[in-house]
Amino acid sequence: MTEKSFPSPYDQAPAAGAEDWKDLYAYNLVFQENRREVEEAKFWFCDSQHWPTVTKPFETIGFEFAVSCLGQYNTRHLLIPPANGIEFRIHNGYLFMSPVGVPESEIAARVPEFMARAGHYFQNWETLLEQWQGKIRGTIDELDALSFEALPDRVDINDVTSGKGTGPNNDLLAQYDALIALTYRAWQYHFEFLNLGYVAYLDFFSFCKEVFPGIPDQAVAKMVQGVDMELFRPDDELKKLAKLAVELGLTGLFGDTANPEQTLSGIEAATAGAEWMAAWNEAKDPWFNFTVGNGFYAHDKYWIDHLELPLGYISDYIGRLQAGQNIDRPVAELVAERDRITEEYSELLTPEQLAAFTGKLGLARQVYPYVENHNFYIEHWTMGIFWRKARQLSAMLQEQGFWPDADGMFFLRREEVREALFDYVTGWAVGAPAIGPSYWPEQIERRRAIVDALQSERPQPALNTPPAVITEPFTLMLWGITSDQIKNWLGDSDAPEGEFRGMAASSGVAEGPARVISSSDQLSEVQEGDILVAPVTAPSWGPIFGKIRATVTDIGGMMSHAAIVCREYGMPAVTGTGTASSQIVTGQWLRVDGNNGTVTIVEDHSGEGHRHDLGLAADASSQLAQSLDGPILEGSHA
């Protein structure tokens, strides 16, 4: 048991230039001065897995909706006996979380409620999930129909003559309200099944730990995990398009993928180009609703908005096909391995144990695809549309003079956006200029400077005194916050110099040169045979996983995307090392042992690449600026 503590949020000064940072956020999101005693009594961990960079005021919508909906399902819908939701606060621009337990005396009363509610979902999983598909697709369609246009000089004559009785300003405000409400709805759907998926997984996990004490977490993951997930579909579509380009003899047309319009018109004009274009267009919707970020930041790039991204990946795949490489995931081997593992453990069980094992595994396998696939529907598809619409609104108000830059709106809280919008429609209505253009530019400039200042410092991994043991199931499962992890953060790790310990997330051992990537914009630097080292990875980095030999991340557990994708590709991964990406330098020779969760700097093999990247690393602010443009994110489970 450790006596050590993390700092109190009340004793941590913000970065220079960020003194007024609390104004940027709603009152309920920050640690209020007069609540010191209450807040210091709780243990807070930083969720840098989902929010690795400072969130701008508008972007708080991501965690406000996600984390409150997660809690809502535990606390109010399912009445999970020992676990309520997770409280969250912004501190110095970063997100901190604290799980809320259920008082001992109330647990028993929740048991029958939970069994009736959760039991119903498990019994009717497939039917309810089909219904879910309809609900989320409907919500996506409604979101997609929203549009934020500047108001016309005069109301359309037909609206007058038809006696409509309301103006386009009314519709504009309603559209904004709908944007927020539909997104909130989507996040409710997100957690309708997710917590149950984790609960069933946890049940199988606990059983395995009981009958096979010390069984590697990875064994449990491998037995449950599917191999044919919708989350892998976007990447699979790119591979199909690459193969089709080879088959149709179009490979010469992918020379300048940075210019998608020209590339696509070149293909269109080519013989057999029409067939490829038909396949491309079919794949695009919905599968290119896929972000290289994680869906929580306004600047996240989505393939469908940046066609140079999928085209670049396709071009990479074409190159590898031409070099005679196999670009497919080893699906048959993965299935065979999964069956072998399951069978070998099964053989060791008594008949009663085997019945429980088979039943629990069956349920876990049934519910698990949702745990992966929802990510495509919400974080990628829904949020892709949400941010596109939000950018459209920001750009429209920029044209109206509210702010000088297209992204200005994201420095306003969402309630302030509603105020600004009302200011705009009021100005339009009364025929006098709105006030916003003389108010917001200065505000935004000040706020932007604060965000930049906050961004110059990394968050503490946690705040206040940790509990002796972490028992809360969701903290363990979703965030991988274990007692050992906390020990690591407190600097109590016993790893020798030049070695990093983390979670043995995907088995195998590999050696190679490190490639430290702190932003998705750097993905093009990844070379064949590199070992990817990153704070976190996003599922949409899929196309580079075919090139690399192993993955090392600072953050994430057995169920993080780096772990899942590496198991899919059959390559080693060590996740949750804490600090590997800030201590390892591109070019260093690494040995990644995915069986034991260790990463070792073997020796310095670095040549030219090393010098180049040392320069980058030295210029921390440039790197940070870069990560503001395109942060590394992780497709979240939460």
Add this chain to the structure above:
Amino acid sequence: MTSTPYIQFFDGADEPRHDLLGGKCASLVALTQAGMPVPPGFAITTASYDAFIAAAGIQADIHVLLADLDADDVAEVDRVSAQLRFEIESRPVPAEVRADFVAAYHALQARFSEPVPVAVRSSATAEDLPDASFAGQQDTYLWLNGIEDVTEHIRRCWASLFTSRAITYRLKNNIPNEGLSMAVAVQKMVNARAAGVAITMDPTTGDRSKIVMEASYGLGELVVSGLVTPDNITVDKIMLMVVKRVIGDKHAELVPDPANRALVELEVSAARRGVLSISETEITAIAAIAKKAEKHFKCPQDIEWALDGDLPDGQNLLLLQSRPETVHSSSGSDTRTDAAGPAPTAGYGIESITRSLLVQAGKSTD
């Protein structure tokens, strides 16, 4: 090299016959035939012993001397033992047995670019010797060079049938002396950089999803006889992933002293004591071999292994022995679940999910 009635190579084609090879050699043949990396060598079969005893003309002496022996008369047992062992160790080996042995010895040596030392070990049949399956109780002679040296030790192995302990054991258990025989293993000496044992289950819990290994520097004798505290490593048998490692003190190692053609016990430096004696890759390789042996023999195994310092990485793991693990496998069925009441996670569905959530949160309903 062909096997003869007197000699059988481990990698020969003949079925391992227990009566001809004794337990140890039969196991080495079976392991070799199963594709395990057993150090090369051959068995001097029980037919060699029988021919030797017949030619030496001491069969009658043996019967007479042992006939009316009182197991409790320690002095008399010691006297008879000394006489019989002297007789065996001083008689010549019959020419035809010797010729086959010499040919086999040369054939073994011919596999290497320079002469290699060998180990000679007794391989008893069935119940002839006490604790036949207990490691370290049988005679083992290490680091032998040349025909004469080896021959002398083969006779010593034969003579070990008549140690005081063996004689007393047979008398007390009414095991007849008729048909008493012994095979001997002659095997390339392993120049162990590290060695140890591995059991294809967790002997402390009976958990069969684990492989527990002990490892230390040098030859395995110090581990087997419990004279050092070895590294103790638990590996998940299915995933071949390490789940627990405990670094042992390993204060001493037994290593060859070529000048004296003997083994010497050296102190291990503090730096080497403080780290695992084998690498992660080696751990995985040892676990894989143990698992393979279990699969082949269809029951939990207790293996002895060594990493040969003379061989390149990837080919240096050798399997010295594999025996059925008897302590736990014979103790009956699984004992994990018969504690009071059903296990918290028994069954499946919502009831078990609820229970495991409560257990996970430390709020067991029990």
